[in-house]
Amino acid sequence: MYPPATFIPSLTNVTIMNVLIIYKSYHRMNTETVAKAMAETMNATLKKVEEVRPEELAGYDLIGIGSGIYVGKYHKDLFRLLEKIPRLEKDVFLFSTAGGPDEKYDRPMKELLIGKGSRIVGEFRCPGAAGLLGFTWSNKGHPDEQDLERARAFAKGLMPV
Ligand SMILES: Cc1cc2nc3c(=O)[nH]c(=O)nc-3n(C[C@H](O)[C@H](O)[C@H](O)COP(=O)(O)O)c2cc1C
Numbered sequence: 001m002y003p004p005a006t007f008i009p010s011l012t013n014v015t016i017m018n019v020l021i022i023y024k025s026y027h028r029m030n031t032e033t034v035a036k037a038m039a040e041t042m043n044a045t046l047k048k049v050e051e052v053r054p055e056e057l058a059g060y061d062l063i064g065i066g067s068g069i070y071v072g073k074y075h076k077d078l079f080r081l082l083e084k085i086p087r088l089e090k091d092v093f094l095f096s097t098a099g100g101p102d103e104k105y106d107r108p109m110k111e112l113l114i115g116k117g118s119r120i121v122g123e124f125r126c127p128g129a130a131g132l133l134g135f136t137w138s139n140k141g142h143p144d145e146q147d148l149e150r151a152r153a154f155a156k157g158l159m160p161v
Contacts (some may be wrong), residue, residue: 005092006077008086008130014016015096015160016159017042017058017061017062017159018045018059018061018062019039019043019044019045019060019061019062019064020037020044020045020047020057020059020062020063020064021039021042021043021046021047021063021065021066021136022046022047022048022049022052022063022064022065022066022078022081023042023046023047023048023049023064023065023067024048024049024066024067024074024075024077024078025033025048025067025068025097026054026064026068027052027068027070027128027130028077028128028129028130029144030068030097030126030128030129030142030143031066031067031095031096031097031128031158032096033070033143034066034095034124034126034143034146034147034151035064035066035095035150035151037148037151038064038066038095038114038151038152038154038155039153039156040125040152041090041138041152041156041159042064042155042156042158042159043049044064045060047109049077049078049081050077051077052081052087054081054084054085056087057085057088057090058118060090061090061091062090062091062092062093062103062121062158063080063088063090063091063092063093064092064093064094064095065078065093065095065109065113066094066095066096067109068096068097068098069097069099069101071073071092072104072105072107072108073105073108073109074096074105074106074137078109079109079112081157082109082112082113083112086116087116088113088116088117088118089117089118090119090123091115091118091119091121091122092111092113092119092120092121093120093121093123093124093145094106094113094120094122094124094152094156095123095124095125095126095151096123096125097126097127097128097142097143097160098125098127098128099127099128099130099138099139100138101124101125101126101127102128103123103125104123106123106125110123120150121158122154122157122158124150124151126142126143126147126150127139127142127143127147128143129142138145150154
């Protein structure tokens with residue numbers, strides 16, 4: 001015997017948010033570590049910037065853009081991708097890892113997005129180890145577990161309750 005139809009749970013109260021996280025990370029893969037923690041929390045699609053076609057963004061409700069900070073800003077590949085999109089009237093959150101995390105590093109990307117009609121719904125900054133030839137001269141061990149917990153909490157806060 002099949003259960004009566006009333007046993008089927010109602011789906012009307014379930015909000016499904018389609019989240020895409022796009023990132024660039026190459027120095028120590030710090031930003032990738034943060035991006036993965038966020039994507040797991042949000043059940044998001046996670047893509048390296050090289051894997052994204054500009055048309056794809058239209059299919060998502062919320063878009064995360066993450067980068068290491070390289071000479072004062074987000075990686076140029078992220079700017080190149082977004083410059084190909086005339087309008088992006090979406091909710092967007094930003095995250096970055098840097099030797100010395102600072103709001104000023106996020107600003108050029110934020111301004112580009114606002115100019116395209118995006119609403120910036122969150123910003124997350126995190127210390128990221130930096131160095132050369134095997135030496136680490138700042139933020140050794142970052143992002144650490146505490147940074148990742150902060151990243152997960154930030155991501156959770158962006159999801160519908
Ligand atoms: C070429 C280069 C330039 C950097 N410029 C800055 C900078 O301007 N400000 C800063 O705070 N950190 C700077 N850093 C440190 C990186 O932002 C930091 O290591 C970041 O976590 C790297 O991210 P990734 O491992 O995801 O590539 C720089 C690192 C590199 C390799």
